[in-house]
Amino acid sequence: MGDALVGDLGLTSARWQVLGAIALSPVPLPVAHIARNMGLTRQSVQRVVDDMRMGGLIRLEPNPHHRRAMLVAMTEDGLSAYASASLRQERWANDLAAGLRTQEIADTVTMLRTLRQRLGEAAD
Secondary structure, three states: OHHHHHHHHOOOHHHHHHHHHHHHOOOOEEHHHHHHHHOOOHHHHHHHHHHHHHOOOEEEEOOOOOOOOOEEEEOHHHHHHHHHHHHHHHHHHHHHHOOOOHHHHHHHHHHHHHHHHHHHHHHO
């Protein structure tokens, strides 16, 4: 679903997620830190960063703390694509939840938490 939502913006779900990690950080980070924050391998994030750099969505900046680990920052095109993707996602989520009552959502959250807990107990 994510790829279809943002494909025409030059994004994939993976690119969108990495842009999100960059956007949520108060300072530019090296690839290894972005990967760690996302719970992914450095290599997988590096591949996405390389693709986005070639596409003009991000740029690499010198890192004053490490000569080889460049800092990843969004370009204007990256900022624009991320903002557009976020707006689309918000509209999609609002449309998806339209007409649902607050109590229905709360009950569903409770059920999902219970199932997750039971699954965790079953794995032990």
